[in-house]
Amino acid sequence: MNNWEIAQIFNEIADLLDILGESPYKSRAYRRAAHKLSTTYLDAVQLSQEGRLQEIPGIGDALAKKIQELVTTGKLRYYDELREKVPASLRQLLLIPGIGAKTAQIIYQHLRPKDLAELETAAREKRLRELPGIGSKTEEAILRGLEALASSKKRLLLHHAFTVAGEIRDYLKSLSGITMTSSAGSLRRGMETVGDLDFVAVAHDPLTVIKELATAPFLQELLTADNSQLSLMTKWGIRADILVVQPEYYATALQYITGSKEHNEELCVLARSLGWESSEKGLSPGQEGQLPSSEEELYSRLGMLYIPPELREGRGEIQAARKGILPYLLELCDLKGDLHVHSHWSDGVNSLEELAVEARRRGYQYLAVTDHSKSLHVARGLTEDRIWEQREEIRRLNQRFTDFRLLAGIEVEIRPDGSLDFDDDLLAEMDIVVASIHSGFNQDEKTLTERVISAMENKHVDIIGHPTGRLLGRREPYSIDIEQVLKVAAATGTALEINSSPDRLDLCDRYIRRGKELGVCFAVNTDAHDLHYLDDLQYGVLQARRGWLERDDVINTMSFEQLSDWLQRA
DNA sequence: GCCGTTTTCGGCCCGACTGTTTTCAGTCG
Numbered sequence: 001m002n003n004w005e006i007a008q009i010f011n012e013i014a015d016l017l018d019i020l021g022e023s024p025y026k027s028r029a030y031r032r033a034a035h036k037l038s039t040t041y042l043d044a045v046q047l048s049q050e051g052r053l054q055e056i057p058g059i060g061d062a063l064a065k066k067i068q069e070l071v072t073t074g075k076l077r078y079y080d081e082l083r084e085k086v087p088a089s090l091r092q093l094l095l096i097p098g099i100g101a102k103t104a105q106i107i108y109q110h111l112r113p114k115d116l117a118e119l120e121t122a123a124r125e126k127r128l129r130e131l132p133g134i135g136s137k138t139e140e141a142i143l144r145g146l147e148a149l150a151s152s153k154k155r156l157l158l159h160h161a162f163t164v165a166g167e168i169r170d171y172l173k174s175l176s177g178i179t180m181t182s183s184a185g186s187l188r189r190g191m192e193t194v195g196d197l198d199f200v201a202v203a204h205d206p207l208t209v210i211k212e213l214a215t216a217p218f219l220q221e222l223l224t225a226d227n228s229q230l231s232l233m234t235k236w237g238i239r240a241d242i243l244v245v246q247p248e249y250y251a252t253a254l255q256y257i258t259g260s261k262e263h264n265e266e267l268c269v270l271a272r273s274l275g276w277e278s279s280e281k282g283l284s285p286g287q288e289g290q291l292p293s294s295e296e297e298l299y300s301r302l303g304m305l306y307i308p309p310e311l312r313e314g315r316g317e318i319q320a321a322r323k324g325i326l327p328y329l330l331e332l333c334d335l336k337g338d339l340h341v342h343s344h345w346s347d348g349v350n351s352l353e354e355l356a357v358e359a360r361r362r363g364y365q366y367l368a369v370t371d372h373s374k375s376l377h378v379a380r381g382l383t384e385d386r387i388w389e390q391r392e393e394i395r396r397l398n399q400r401f402t403d404f405r406l407l408a409g410i411e412v413e414i415r416p417d418g419s420l421d422f423d424d425d426l427l428a429e430m431d432i433v434v435a436s437i438h439s440g441f442n443q444d445e446k447t448l449t450e451r452v453i454s455a456m457e458n459k460h461v462d463i464i465g466h467p468t469g470r471l472l473g474r475r476e477p478y479s480i481d482i483e484q485v486l487k488v489a490a491a492t493g494t495a496l497e498i499n500s501s502p503d504r505l506d507l508c509d510r511y512i513r514r515g516k517e518l519g520v521c522f523a524v525n526t527d528a529h530d531l532h533y534l535d536d537l538q539y540g541v542l543q544a545r546r547g548w549l550e551r552d553d554v555i556n557t558m559s560f561e562q563l564s565d566w567l568q569r570a
Numbered sequence: 571g572c573c574g575t576t577t578t579c580g581g582c583c584c585g586a587c588t589g590t591t592t593t594c595a596g597t598c599g
Contacts (some may be wrong), residue, residue, distance in 0.1 A: 033571085058573095060572050101596090132590095133596080135591090315581085347583090377585050
């Protein structure tokens with residue numbers, strides 16, 4: 001039982017409490033504790049053994065006891081009781097936009113549906129609109145939401161997928177028969193969400209390993225198995241497919257299982273034309289030929305450059321590799337800083353000093369503090385006066401550093417009428433300006449597009465934050481004419497953000513690639529509200545690589561001096 | 571359920587927007 005698993009359970013308890021109509025502060029306490037547990041460096045199991053759980057803010061007497069019970073017994077009676085009362089699938093009601101605790105509670109109390117299917121039937125028969133406080137609009141929203149849930153169901157966000165895959169790989173490595181192991185599939189390609197997890201493991205005796213795997217501690221249900229691969233449902237609710245091969249097949253198997261399907265189909269046609277064969281273990285050079293010992297060798301023998309997994313989507317990468325014109329993809333170590341971070345001056349949790357110290361520890365040359373602007377009240381957006389106070393503190397902090405700079409920035413609201421939250425005189429004083437939309441999501445495409453464009457046309461705006469506003473699995477992008485936005489970004493030289501938060505990953509890879517074609521520049525930022533989330537940069541880099549970006553396409557690969565020049569561009 | 575205290579209760583982010591109503595409750599960021 002690790003922190004992440006405890007956090008999952010606490011989040012589920014919070015949802016069930018909401019549906020049952022318990023105090024919203026109680027569910028909030030569970031959510032806050034879950035959030036703390038998943039972001040702290042401290043290990044809950046160890047703290048529990050040492051009786052120090054309550055040192056984590058947000059964990060008091062009651063939650064410490066519950067964690068203790070989970071850690072020692074693997075179970076939690078309170079959690080089991082709640083799940084007996086409310087079918088776990090109803091949790092998903094809360095994922096539907098427009099449905100919160102109260103609406104979920106009304107539906108539960110009046111209809112007691114045993115699962116989502118029963119709820120859907122009720123909605124189709126127009127019975128939900130008869131409930132107090134629910135009308136036709138809400139009923140339609142629920143139907144739309146259920147459809148969206150069905151199509152996105154069980155796709156893990158990237159950070160969760162990496163966590164779960166890490167657990168599985170650790171287990172694979174612990175088996176004595178296995179000499180090597182790798183993630184493959186969509187996770188290795190860095191896709192924004194992952195539907196199932198694929199692994200390739202190497203063993204001299206695959207069958208023995210397969211038998212051992214059938215008793216893996218995370219196994220919930222064995223789906224299929226033969227003498228070289230098995231497919232299982234994990235206790236985390238996601239499927240894992242594990243292929244075990246002998247050493248000589250490792251490279252070809254890894255290439256094959258990494259996919260994508262489209263990439264492999266194209267590669268297969270080419271390989272066949274060169275006399276190769278294909279099977280479920282991947283490509284092979286026919287009877288006499290020796291198997292390639294690495295993916296690099298495999299691609300080379302097929303007459304092309306090595307294709308990094310993020311590019312293997314069947315979007316022209318094979319032709320480019322054959323011509324020798326693949327991009328030199330962006331790497332995490334190319335980034336010299338982060339240009340969108342929040343502090344406790346608005347809705348972040350850390351002080352400016354904490355952020356600066358952490359950024360410097362990471363070897364960044366700069367970090368832009370971009371707190372929210374005044375009209376985003378919920379996030380305690382900064383007024384003009386507070387901005388001047390914050391600038392003063394930033395100035396004092398910067399005096400302490402010779403090798404690092406905090407940039408005094410702002411994430412300025414693009415208001416519903418398209419105007420910005422501050423006038424030009426103030427924006428001109430900021431080191432860096434990120435402009436973002438946090439309101440009026442439901443406006444029509446023309447209005448939203450014009451809002452973003454008018455922000456880009458302001459000469460003080462450097463970056464458009466999370467340009468399409470999507471939340472993966474929860475909220476669709478707002479309707480903007482992305483082609484037009486990309487063209488204006490290229491024309492005005494405004495950078496578009498690749499927001500690295502695994503909930504957003506906004507822009508998506510196809511738009512990034514199109515933007516690059518049009519000459520748009522990008523900024524890979526975290527939008528971190530807590531210094532732990534500075535780690536999210538790795539996901540933004542994967543997304544950028546999937547969009548074929550190179551170092552020179554990204555503004556925060558520049559040194560501080562170069563970036564300063566860029567920020568002062570006309 | 572947590573936390574801080576004018577210290578064992580009472581407050582916990584708050585204003586705009588939407589949908590359901592007919593003056594307001596619920597949701598969201």
